Amino acid sequence: MRIKVYLFTLALATSLLSGKIGYAQRSDHQPSATIPCDSILSSNLLxxxxxxxxxGGYGIDVLYSSARLRVSSLYDGKHITRTLAIVDxxxxxxxxxxxxxxxxxxxGSIGSTFKAQGWKIEKKNIFLGELSTDTxxxxxxxxMGIPPSRLSIWIYVFYIRKDDKVFPYATISEVYHPDYLSLADLKCINKDYNTYLKRTRVISHELKKITKLLRLDFEDLAPGK
Structure with missing residues (x-):
């Protein structure tokens, strides 16, 4: 496959060095508690x-779009943003x-568009964590209709599969409304979550890019990005 952007994914799977970022998570040395999970947290759901x-409803507003980057608000029936999605x-x-x-x-909504055309969807995890509040x-x-709050984040590569062919389509970073998906909820969805909680040097670099985009001020983005 000729998709160069996914070299980034391989890099994210390496370094285990820590960096500085507005990020909060539990220590790796703390024992994992049993997390009660319900059907809404099924890994099979888009x-x-x-x-x-x-x-009770779903819609999407594209806040920024270019050939390489999209930032979207995924909202509910009351137009409250439940996910801020950054797509590379x-x-x-x-x-x-x-x-x-x-x-x-x-x-168009990424998951729904591919599913409607018969593609099977797989997510290859890169990182699960929380972002600290930021003014x-x-x-x-x-x-989101909330005061400054911690927000959970899930970074993954979105793969599509059909007729024995598999393609990595995009790297997606999703930041969630605290009443929608917490870090504990993400752990329910991803049973192998312990592998993806560590903050490496490369992940810290990516989080710095993401946190800048969360300002929703796109005037300084270079053309094409």
């Missing part, structure tokens, strides 16, 4: 399906999913 099931597209789009990609570029995120907090 994020759009989970929001609709829990809050690949540099090369394979012809096998180019039609779906065009739908997504026009504002620079006032626009995001307003969309």
């Amino acid at each position: 994020n759009s399906e989970r929001i609709a099931s829990k809050f 597209y690949p540099t090369v789009i394979d012809s096998a999913f180019s039609k779906e990609h065009q739908v997504i570029l026009r504002g 620079d995120w006032s626009r995001l907090y307003t969309l």
